[in-house]
Amino acid sequence: MTDAPTAAMTNEKKTTAPENYINRVTLGARLKQYARSPLSLILMILVMLAAIFSVGMLIFIIAYILINGVPHLTAEQFDWNYTTENVSMMPAMINTLIMTALTLVIAVPIGVFAAVYLVEYAKRGNKLVKIIRVTTETLSGIPSIVFGLFGYLMFNISFGWGFSMMAGVITLAMMILPLIIRTTEEALLAVPDSYREGSFGLGAGKMRTVFRVILPTAVPGIMSGVILSIGRIVGESAALIFTSGSGHSIPGSLVGSGSSAATLTVHMYILSNEGLHVNEAFASAVVLLALTFLINLVSDLIERRIAKKKG
């Protein structure tokens, strides 16, 4: 089992290796070319500068925040209770965790089922599918502040929930829905038709085929969408300020008074906007960066696994 792929790989190497040598340009020849064509030289330099700028910017941002933030990751910052003295980020971290979980619980089933409908059930040229696609695209382009406004109007005012965790959760669920639908759709489309035919051929119904054959095969693709969504939820702030608000403690209920809950990003916004707790804001930035890094790492791993399977 393990021998087959390696054999194939070495085979591939053998066939591609000579090709690489044929068109190899030596450094000298390259320099001569540049001397003849100054425009090419300028373009090459510009390309290199742009690449260095982009990657350099990332390194600079990360280094700057780590150097200034890590020393302020004190035990006080992780105290269970927020007070105006310790401005602990622990409650905000836990709020972020709870809200992420709740959002996924709402959005993932809806998004996955929607994608199943679009890929497996809808007939070609269906009018409804067209409308669904347009609205999904629209939804993914709406800026988070507009989601925030809507959530505030609908949940906080109309429903009378006030600043509440649930308002933030539903708003977030609507925001990540298009992402889940799109990634799941891609994952479902990547499942070979022979799987479906095989399942139908063995006498399974459509539902059984979907749940027992198609969805399990598409799990890695769906997972990568979920991970991306987690990244979006953790990084979101504008949609949450007016929905889940800026409560500094872990709420006991999901709606009603006292259910206001600041996530880590909102917590950091309050700190940096006041300008009184810059060091603590740095510390929250470190935690947010670490989370982003972790999320990206996991999504990379999953994508690599999918690519391996395909290749």
Place this chain on the structure above:
Amino acid sequence: MQKVKEGIMHALFLICACVSILAVVLICVYLLASGVPAIGEIGVTDFLFGTKWKPSSGYYGIFPMIIGSILVTGIAVVIGVPIGILCAVFMSHYCPKKLYRFVKPAINLLAGIPSIVYGFFGLVVIVPIMKELFGGSGKSLLTAGILLGIMILPTVIKTTESSLNAVPKSYYEGALALGATHERSVFFASLPAAKSGILAAIILGVGRAIGETMAVILVAGNQTVIPKSITSGIRTMTSNIVMEMGYAGGLHREALIATGVVLFVFILIINLCFSALKRRKD
């Protein structure tokens, strides 16, 4: 029995698929229902083209904010798009495979950094630099534009790179065979062929820049006047909403929601451009 079950599941999938329609309808209804009456009360021209925003004395003109949003986005595009396209060229035509394994995740990470972290970075790094260079508070149109330019980089890079990769290799090879240098082949054969993808990248970048809130609010200064120079402070539509929503009431609140409606219309236009472009490509 089996048939009933199948039917129920089919219906369930259909309902889930319709949730996104419901979401868009709800958003439109809620925003329009609260925003449009306010625009009517203030007067369309007074609201859209009024240059005075003083809710305490009954002036609700969001023209400075519209100009602010457009200018900030413009600067972000001027900075972010060329660098982004060049960086995408690097990734698809220059980058050795070993380096690519490092650069690609780096760009992904750049895309994943929360906007509040960008905003904070702008506040503690770019603002002091601007203060040093141009005086004043350092919070200005230019500061916000530069920060947004950095923020739209990953969007531009990713979209451009994938459209460059979709250009048939024969274009590049053909140019090379005709004696063009590597750069000329890339920039004058491959890049023009990826035109529509690059346009899509720009539109996506514009969408991201105009909708950005938390980063802008920290570095733009937030003055509600039409900026006189590139170094004066401005307020965007997005930051106007966040800054005043917390304490606004009555017509003031509705005017803020109406600001959201205007922003929403801007985004819809951008989305329409994007999907029109996509359809033409297909």
